[in-house]
Amino acid sequence: MPQISPECDLGSLSLTPGEGYLLSRVDGRTTWGLLREIGGLAPDEVDTAMRRFVELGVLVLEDGKTEPPPSEAEAAIVTPATAAPTPTQVDESLFDASLDISLEAQRTMLVFECGLERPYHEILDVALDAELRDLRRAYFKLSKEFHPDRYFRQNLGPFDEVVQRVFRKIAEAFELLSDPSARKEMERSLQASPAATPALRGPRLRGRTTPHAFSLVARIQRERRRKARQYFEAGEGAIAEESWVEAAKHLRLAIACDPANEAFKGPFAEANQHANEILAERYTKEADSLFELGEYAEAYKRYVDALHCRPFAAATNHRAAKLAWQIENDLKSAKDYAARACEVEPTTAVYRKTLGQVYAAAGLYKNAEREFEQAVKLDPRDEEAKLELKTTRRNARSAPLGGS
Amino acid sequence: MGHVIGIDLGTTNSCVAIVENGQPTVIPNAGGYKTTPSMFAVSQDGKRLVGHLAKRQAITNCTSTAYGVKRLIGRRFDSEEVTKTAEFVPYEIIRGSNDDARLQLAEKIFTCPEIAAIILREMKRVAQEYVGEPVEEAVVTVPAYFNDTQRQCTKDAGKIAGLEILRIINEPTAAALSYGFGRSDEETIAIYDLGGGTFDISILSMGDGVVEVLSTNGNTFLGGEDFDRRIVDHLNAWFVDNDGIDLRNDAMAMQRLKDAAEKAKCDLSARDVTEINLPFIATDERGPRHLNVEITRDTLESLCHDLVSQSLKTCEACMRDAKVGPDQIDRVILVGGQTRMPFLQTAVAEFFGKRPHKGVNPDEVVAIGAALQAEALTADEKDLLLLDVTPLSLGIATFGGRFATLIERNTTVPVRRSHVFTTTRDDQRDVKVRVLQGESEVAAENDLLGEFVLSGIKPASKGEPEIEVSFDIDANGIVNVSARDKATGLEQSITVNAASTLSDEEIQRIIEENPPDAIALKV
Structure with missing residues (x-):
C-alpha cells in the first residue's frame, strides 16, 4: 500500500497538476491498483508517476516493492x-x-x-x-x-x-x-x-x-461506461472547438472510467499532443517572464511543468538545468536536463558547457572534462569553456577516483 | 450552511426550536412567548392577523378567525371529521375544487395548506429574527396518525411559506428524540401525546444514540379541544336550564364560552373548583342575561372520563403492535398541554403501572425534537439516528373490493416489499393498480393514494399471468409503487402524490397572492 514518506517535504516537489492530484489521493489505505482507477490520469501515466514518486523518495511502499501490481481489476x-x-x-x-x-x-x-x-x-x-x-x-x-x-x-x-x-x-x-x-x-x-x-x-x-451482487457490479460498471461516454462526448465537442486542453482532460477521464474502450485512445492521443503543445507554450512563457523578474525558483517550477508537456525542447531543458543547479542545488535533475538538451542538439556548445559545469559541481571531473573538450571544439572562441577545461583537468588529476 | 429549524405545527399552538452549538433552544416570539397560537384572522378592515394578535380579536371577529385548521387539512369535504368540525367552529367551511375543505374568512376563500403556511411563515419569521439570517429549511412535525394526504398538504404549506421541509416526523417521535437527547441508557419508552386536537401514542426503544419507533397509533380527532367542547356543552345546557336560552346559535357567545371553558379546564388542574363568570352573554325580553356558575374538578372528570378511556384503548392497541406489555415499558412520558390534567395523569399511571415522567416541558418538547432531527440530518457530526416507521398500512385493492396489504403499519422505513398478483378474467389485457392506505380489509374504507393501469399483458387464461407489484418507501417517506408483468417485462410505476392536494400551479398562485408582508406581524 503506497503512502507518503514522512520525511518528504511535499512543498519542495515540482509536480504537474495531474501528479499533484494523484499524490493527493495517496492516503496509505488506497492500493496502487485503485490509484490507477481514481488517480485522474490514464493508468499507465499513474504507473509512471508513481514510479517517479518512489524514486524521488516521496512514496514508500510498505512491502518494499517498487513495481505496480498486475492490472486485474476485471x-x-x-x-x-x-x-x-x-x-x-x-x-x-x-x-x-x-x-x-x-x-x-x-x-x-x-x-x-x-x-x-x-x-x-x-x-x-x-x-x-x-x-x-x-x-x-x-x-x-x-x-x-x-x-x-x-x-x-x-x-x-x-x-x-x-x-x-x-x-x-x-x-x-x-x-x-x-x-x-x-x-x-x-x-x-x-x-x-x-x-x-x-x-x-x-x-x-x-x-x-433477492438482490444479487453480480447485478450490482454490472450496474456500477454500466454507470461508469455511461460516465465514460459522457466524458468522451464532451471531449469530442471540445475537439470540434479546438479546445485541446479541455478535450484532453475529458478524454483522460473517459479512459479512466472505461479503460477497455479502444475508441477513446486515438482522439485522446491527438488531443493530448495538441494540449501539451499549448500548455508547454503557456508554461514556457510564464517561466520566461518569471525569470525576467528574478523569481528563479518559481520560474524553475514552470520550466519543469513545460518539460512535462514537451520533454524535448532543448532551450527549456538547458534553462531548467541551470536553475536546478544554481537555484535548487539539485544536481541530479540539472544533469538530466542538461544531458537531454545535449542529446536533442548535440552541436550547441553552450549546452555542453553547462553539462560540464554540472558534472564539475558534482565532482565528476572526468565527465566534466569530456564535455568541456566538446564545448571548446564546437566553439573555439569560448574563453570561459577553455578556462573551465583547464581547471577541471587539474582537479581531475588531484581526484583520480572521480568520474563514472 | 444555513440554519435548519424544527417546527411543531400544532392544532392550537405552534412552537419553533433550533439547535445551536449542539444545544436545542426554543425560540420565543416577539412577545416573549415560547408558543404562538395557530390562529389566523382577517380583520374587519381587511388586515391579516396571525398568532396572539389573531387570538386576541377572536371574540369580536369570530367568523373571520381561523383556528384548529389542522383538523381539516388534507381531508375531504364530505368526511365525517369535516362535518363534525363544521358543527362547532364559527367560521364557514366550504367545498373546494378538489373536494377538499376550504375556509371562507371575510369573503375570501383560503385552502387549509394556505392557512398552515401563514402559521409556518410566522414561525419562520420568529426564527429569523432570533438568528438574524434567512431560514429556509425546516423539519416539521405532524400527528403520528396523519395519512399521506395530510402529510403532503403540510409539505405544500411549507412550500407556500418559503420553507423547504426536509422531513416530516411524527410528534411523539419528536418528543422521544427530545427525551433521548443526552441519554445513552437502553430504554423502552411510551410517549402519550394529547395535544389540542390530536392524540398520539408511540412506543420506542432507544440506546446508543439510536431511537427506534416500535409502534405508533393515535386518533386525529381526540384532543384538548374535545375536553373544552364538553365543558362548553355542559355550560350551554346549564344556561338553557336556567335561562331558557340556547347559545349555540350565537357565534360570539360561543366563542366566549369556549375561551372560558379552556380557562376553567386549566384552572381545575391546580384547584378543585373554579368559577365561570360571563356577564351579558345573552339578552332577551327580560333584559341582559349573565352566566355565572361554579364548576368542580369532579364535574370535569365526569364530563371527560370517556375521552381518557378512549385514549387508553389506543394505547393498548399500540402495545399489541409493539409486542410489549406495560411491565416492559421503562418510562411513560406525557406530551401536550392536555396531559397536565391530574385525572388523566392518574389514569395513565394506573394503566402503565408507573408514574409518568415529568422531566419534559409538554409544550416545547416536540419542537425541540424536530430541531434535533434537523440537526441529525444536516450536521457533519451525526450522533443521533431515528429509525422511523410507516404509520399506516399500504397495499392495493384486489378482486371483490378487498384490500391486500403489502407493507404493514409500523414497518421501519426505508422498506421495499413485493407480491405477485394475477388476472381474474381470461385474456385480460390490463390491470388497474389502486394504491391504498389504511387498516380496513375493505378497500373502499381506506384512503386512495393513487392509481395506474398496467396494459399489454400477454393474453392467457385467468390466474396465469404473474404480475409483480412492488412498494418502496424511502427514508423521506415517499412511496413508489410499480407493477411488472413477468412474462413481458412490461412495467408501470407511480410515485404516490396524494390525491386531493394542491397542484404546483395552485401553490404558485397562492404564493403570488400572499406576499409575506401582507400579514400583520407584531404581537
Missing part, C-alpha cells in the same frame, strides 16, 4: 459467498473518488453488500440464539453505519442504492430474528438440514426479490 469481481468476503474480493474499479463518501466507506458498503446473502444472524453478527437485547444492539450499531439518513443530501452515486439495500436487509434481519415465531421456523429448518443455508434466510413471508 478479474476481481466478487462472487456471492456465504462467508463474509474479504476486502480484497471487492472490485475496486467500482469506486469513485468524486462521491461524497470516502473510498474506505465505499469499500465497507460493498463488502457488506456482498455478504447480504448470508443467514440473518450472520448479517447482524450475533449468535443464532442471541437475545432480543443483543439483537437490538447489533441492529442499532449497523443502522448507525448504513441508515440512509446518515448520508442525507450527500452524493453517493450508485452507492445510494447500495445503502438502501443494505439497510433494508439489516432491518429485515432484525425484524425476523426478533419475531419468536419466525425465528422458530428458521431454527426448525436448520435442524432439518443443517447444510442447507438458504433455509436459514428465513421464511419467505412476502415475495421479495
